Amino acid sequence: MNRTTGLVILAALSLVDVADLAVTDGEHPPYAVAIAGAVLGTCSLVLAALTWRGHRWALAPLVVMRAVSALSAVPAFVVGGVPAPVLVLAAVIVALTILGIVLVARPERAAQVAS
Numbered sequence: 001m002n003r004t005t006g007l008v009i010l011a012a013l014s015l016v017d018v019a020d021l022a023v024t025d026g027e028h029p030p031y032a033v034a035i036a037g038a039v040l041g042t043c044s045l046v047l048a049a050l051t052w053r054g055h056r057w058a059l060a061p062l063v064v065m066r067a068v069s070a071l072s073a074v075p076a077f078v079v080g081g082v083p084a085p086v087l088v089l090a091a092v093i094v095a096l097t098i099l100g101i102v103l104v105a106r107p108e109r110a111a112q113v114a115s
Contacts, residue, residue: 006103017041
């Protein structure tokens with residue numbers, strides 16, 4: 001896996017954040033969390049596109065926004081009454097966020113040229 005894979009993961013998670021606003025029941029996640037997620041997701045998509053196009057400055061804010069978005073899923077693990085599928089989805093989102101951040105934060109390895 002490489003930086004491109006990490007960027008694709010973070011962009012896909014951003015799309016999930018935006019879509020979450022359309023599928024929330026107002027309780028899981030609450031509307032406030034879904035709205036905040038949609039804003040973070042939209043901003044993250046813009047930053048992911050800029051990073052994809054070579055604007056390296058956009059990578060740090062993208063990582064921060066995705067980390068904040070993942071942290072917004074943490075209350076699902078401590079609030080009672082959250083359905084099991086929502087807990088599983090929250091765990092997958094947090095795990096994929098960590099993976100995506102690790103992949104984009106790793107230094108690129110220089111291609112080795114065979115002599």
